[in-house]
Amino acid sequence: MIKVATISEVPNFGKKVVSVNGQELVLVNIKGSVFAFENECPHQGSPMTSAIVKDNYVSCPRHGYRFNLSDGTCSDHPEFTLRTYPVELAGADILVDLG
Ligand code: FES
Numbered sequence: 001m002i003k004v005a006t007i008s009e010v011p012n013f014g015k016k017v018v019s020v021n022g023q024e025l026v027l028v029n030i031k032g033s034v035f036a037f038e039n040e041c042p043h044q045g046s047p048m049t050s051a052i053v054k055d056n057y058v059s060c061p062r063h064g065y066r067f068n069l070s071d072g073t074c075s076d077h078p079e080f081t082l083r084t085y086p087v088e089l090a091g092a093d094i095l096v097d098l099g
Pocket of ligand 1: 042065
């Protein structure tokens with residue numbers, strides 16, 4: 001796992017984009033639980049930087065597809081899955097497994 005940020009850099013219900021090994025990830029903090037996913041919608045490639053985060057999903061700003069934060073699935077359009085990455089917290093550090 002690789003350190004990508006600290007928890008204080010990602011506001012509650014907010015997002016932070018980080019670049020790791022040339023790859024952009026979006027980090028989301030939901031009440032202290034952190035999720036990580038690719039910064040590219042699997043539908044038509046829209047950046048997810050201005051996506052809306054709510055409860056357990058993130059909604060693409062372009063056509064509103066909703067992706068589960070835990071596994072990236074889209075219940076309305078199951079043929080599209082947002083790539084997500086395992087996250088661990090080590091103290092204040094956010095660690096991501098890029099696989
Ligand atoms: S590009 Fe994201 S829902 Fe269409």
